[in-house]
Amino acid sequence: MIELRNFSYRYPNQTRPALAGIQLKIPKGQFCGVVGANGAGKSTLCYALSGFVPHFYRGDVSGILRIGGREIAQTTLGILAGEIGLVFQDPFNQISGARFSVREEVAFGLENLGLARRKIETRVSEVLGLMRLAAIADRSPFELSGGQQQRVAIASILAMQPKVLVLDEPTSQLDPHGTAEVFEALDEITRDRETTVVIVEHKLEWLAEFADRVVVLDAGRVVMDGPARKVLADDGLKKLGIGRTQYSEAAASAQKKRLFRRSGILPITLKQARAFFK
Amino acid sequence: MAGNTLYIEKDSSLHRLHPLTKLSVTLFCLICAFTLPDLLWLLAVYLVILLPPAALGGLLRPFLKSCVTVMTPFVISLTLIQGFFTGGETILLEVGRFAFTAEGALAGLTAAARILLALGGALLLMLSTRPDRLMLAFTQRGLPNSLAYIVLTALQIFPSFQKRAQVILEAQQARGLETKVGVVGRMRLLLPLTGPLVLSSIVDVEARAMALEARAFSRPGRKTSLQVLYDSRGQRIMRFGLIVLSLGLIAARMWLIFYD
Numbered sequence: 001m002i003e004l005r006n007f008s009y010r011y012p013n014q015t016r017p018a019l020a021g022i023q024l025k026i027p028k029g030q031f032c033g034v035v036g037a038n039g040a041g042k043s044t045l046c047y048a049l050s051g052f053v054p055h056f057y058r059g060d061v062s063g064i065l066r067i068g069g070r071e072i073a074q075t076t077l078g079i080l081a082g083e084i085g086l087v088f089q090d091p092f093n094q095i096s097g098a099r100f101s102v103r104e105e106v107a108f109g110l111e112n113l114g115l116a117r118r119k120i121e122t123r124v125s126e127v128l129g130l131m132r133l134a135a136i137a138d139r140s141p142f143e144l145s146g147g148q149q150q151r152v153a154i155a156s157i158l159a160m161q162p163k164v165l166v167l168d169e170p171t172s173q174l175d176p177h178g179t180a181e182v183f184e185a186l187d188e189i190t191r192d193r194e195t196t197v198v199i200v201e202h203k204l205e206w207l208a209e210f211a212d213r214v215v216v217l218d219a220g221r222v223v224m225d226g227p228a229r230k231v232l233a234d235d236g237l238k239k240l241g242i243g244r245t246q247y248s249e250a251a252a253s254a255q256k257k258r259l260f261r262r263s264g265i266l267p268i269t270l271k272q273a274r275a276f277f278k
Numbered sequence: 279m280a281g282n283t284l285y286i287e288k289d290s291s292l293h294r295l296h297p298l299t300k301l302s303v304t305l306f307c308l309i310c311a312f313t314l315p316d317l318l319w320l321l322a323v324y325l326v327i328l329l330p331p332a333a334l335g336g337l338l339r340p341f342l343k344s345c346v347t348v349m350t351p352f353v354i355s356l357t358l359i360q361g362f363f364t365g366g367e368t369i370l371l372e373v374g375r376f377a378f379t380a381e382g383a384l385a386g387l388t389a390a391a392r393i394l395l396a397l398g399g400a401l402l403l404m405l406s407t408r409p410d411r412l413m414l415a416f417t418q419r420g421l422p423n424s425l426a427y428i429v430l431t432a433l434q435i436f437p438s439f440q441k442r443a444q445v446i447l448e449a450q451q452a453r454g455l456e457t458k459v460g461v462v463g464r465m466r467l468l469l470p471l472t473g474p475l476v477l478s479s480i481v482d483v484e485a486r487a488m489a490l491e492a493r494a495f496s497r498p499g500r501k502t503s504l505q506v507l508y509d510s511r512g513q514r515i516m517r518f519g520l521i522v523l524s525l526g527l528i529a530a531r532m533w534l535i536f537y538d
Binding site for chain 2: 099100111115140
């Protein structure tokens with residue numbers, strides 16, 4: 001469904017490309033994690049997937065980026081917004097500022113899509129329940145904590161039911177409980193395999209739990225790409241400044257200290273670690 | 279209260295009125311304030327047109343409180359200034375060379391009543407109408423969405439802007455910036471305080487513009503609303519009546535000015 005062919009992008013007045021020769025094919029319904037060190041091009045990839053590159057950020061673009069057969073460069077942001085949802089890192093700036101309650105904030109995108117009021121009400125109620133926001137539905141979005149604002153931002157995008165959901169470090173301001181809620185909600189919406197999720201995330205344990213596939217970026221290039229189990233256990237992640245999950249690290253240390261003789265792919269989740277150490 | 283507004287949430291028939299109906303009452307009061315000839319007429323309109331709806335909306339107390347708070351300095355200053363300097367035959371008080379006259383005091387009170395009526399009309403609208411509902415009424419009648427958005431965000435973003443300014447001030451103080459200084463020192467402080475505030479606000483504008491695009495704000499075509507504005511034939515007649523009355527008052531005032 002998502003196809004990048006030799007896609008490169010350089011921001012205006014920059015000498016080094018932010019994305020260089022990206023080759024990616026992400027099928028419909030896949031939960032794809034993106035990891036990389038700072039400046040690896042993760043956010044730029046999110047902007048490209050949602051059309052902000054090249055429609056919002058000018059610069060030099062080459063190669064092809066298609067989503068659902070539609071060429072992104074040829075489609076306006078207004079049209080793309082109905083099909084591709086983007087959740088940003090900073091929750092405060094995602095609040096529209098034009099609505100006075102969480103319920104209305106979640107409805108804002110649906111109003112822009114021109115949905116009937118009944119449909120808006122139904123979708124808003126569903127998403128408020130899914131993101132556990134029903135209790136604060138009548139509060140002002142500006143009075144919420146950072147974590148709550150981020151959940152509202154995610155709910156606002158989820159309500160629009162995009163075919164592709166792109167999330168740029170959505171849990172960076174959330175506590176462990178909030179992070180769990182976000183991933184559980186994502187898991188729920190992707191269960192029917194109708195929504196494709198691309199998520200940039202530093203919390204590798206969560207990616208290990210939910211991602212089907214992980215793409216590793218370094219200096220704007222895809223340096224690793226494969227099933228989460230394989231990529232997140234790879235020793236190469238440490239050299240890229242990303243690190244591995246605590247379970248992989250524990251298993252690798254045990255092997256190194258000869259406490260354990262089992263070989264093969266290292267565990268990346270708690271469940272796998274339990275089986276590994278048994 | 280909704281954002282940085284005066285709105286007070288209540289479930290009343292006043293609150294449920296179409297925002298344009300309430301706006302037409304506000305505009306009518308404003309026109310009355312500038313066209314009605316004397317104090318009694320002004321007070322009569324205030325008592326008959328503004329107080330009953332305020333009571334009906336459960337807003338009498340905040341309405342009167344706001345009126346008194348805002349009007350007290352006006353009443354005192356206008357009455358004193360006009361009483362002493364307008365002149366007149368009925369002297370009530372003499373202070374040295376200055377005489378405080380009844381005619382002057384009446385002119386001062388009339389001027390204050392004009393302000394009270396205009397203020398009261400606006401206040402009733404603000405206390406009983408959510409700004410987003412008012413903007414929705416406008417956009418339904420052709421106001422561009424982007425313009426309505428600017429008005430609504432201005433109401434909500436300002437407190438956040440103040441909060442950020444406070445954070446920057448504290449951050450600069452933590453770095454040793456002395457803020458308890460004289461006037462010249464305060465002028466020098468402006469750069470380290472406003473610089474980060476302006477720059478971070480510019481960055482915010484870009485981020486918020488992107489967030490709006492992600493929410494299909496620029497999508498072409500019809501937009502809908504979760505909010506429902508109830509209108510009725512009675513309200514439409516009332517709005518029409520108020521417009522006719524307002525035009526009549528303006529015409530009468532013009533006639534008095536030019537032909538009396």
